[in-house]
Amino acid sequence: MFARISKTLMCFSLAAFTFLVVFNNITDYRSNYNFVQHVLSMDTTFPGNALMYRAITSETLWHMGYWLIIAGEAAACVLFAQSALALFRARHGTAATFNKAKNLVHAAAGVGFMVWFFGFMVVGGQWFVMWQSDSWNGQDAAFRFYTAILAVLIYVVLPDSEVE
Numbered sequence: 001m002f003a004r005i006s007k008t009l010m011c012f013s014l015a016a017f018t019f020l021v022v023f024n025n026i027t028d029y030r031s032n033y034n035f036v037q038h039v040l041s042m043d044t045t046f047p048g049n050a051l052m053y054r055a056i057t058s059e060t061l062w063h064m065g066y067w068l069i070i071a072g073e074a075a076a077c078v079l080f081a082q083s084a085l086a087l088f089r090a091r092h093g094t095a096a097t098f099n100k101a102k103n104l105v106h107a108a109a110g111v112g113f114m115v116w117f118f119g120f121m122v123v124g125g126q127w128f129v130m131w132q133s134d135s136w137n138g139q140d141a142a143f144r145f146y147t148a149i150l151a152v153l154i155y156v157v158l159p160d161s162e163v164e
Contacts (some may be wrong), residue, residue, distance in 0.1 A: 004091045010152045012084035018077035025070050036066040039124050045132040072115040075108040086132030098160045109153040116146040
């Protein structure tokens, strides 16, 4: 039973984390909007870098990019919350019932991975060479986020046995 409770609490914790990320991005829109603006415009990358043709300088596209990030974070939040609820409801059920309740965890982790690995590491880090910026580099934070998501996913999907 403790394994089931810990798996539920871990999913709930990721739901709470992603909720706060979305809440902060909406209520303090300007702070992380500035981050997106600088990453997309590539204005703090190495001087004379040959990849500057990738820079996006449209304010409309900066807002669209930021809202795409927020939407992905919100989707991860909803899916982790639904996952935690499904696990909570199935905690006293059979092993098969509890294992089946884990299905949404895959979707939640997949969305979270897409936001923080694909979005921040692939698109931001490599396409817009965010790694070149000392002031607007979110790769370390993104690494912590998707690593935590993957660690929880690996633990949660371990098969559960019958409750004694």
